[in-house]
Amino acid sequence: MRCPRCAGTGERELLWPHGGESATTCDVCDGTGEVPEAAGAAADRSRSPLLDRAVTFRRTRDPDAPYEADVDGARWRIALVGDAVPFHVLYIDDVEVLRFDAWPSAWTRS
């Protein structure tokens, strides 16, 4: 299926609320413009201890990264990716570290 994140272009614009933007290879399809069914969510559903940490996120005004938190001096951001089958992407200091579908029960949204 066509990548829902970049609409098949293989690239996407990064636009962070603290300023700056850049084009980058799409993090969902790795630049191919195509993703497996289920938007690749199943491929990265591995459990991570990060998902079990007690973290409180605050709402941002960025629709691409609607939640952020400061954890041990690092900035965590959550992006919501995909339309038909949305899943979450965790960025720590703007580096993608994890994808997951359901919001972890250990995490709070303030």
Ligand SMILES: [Zn+2]
């Ligand atoms: Zn893509």
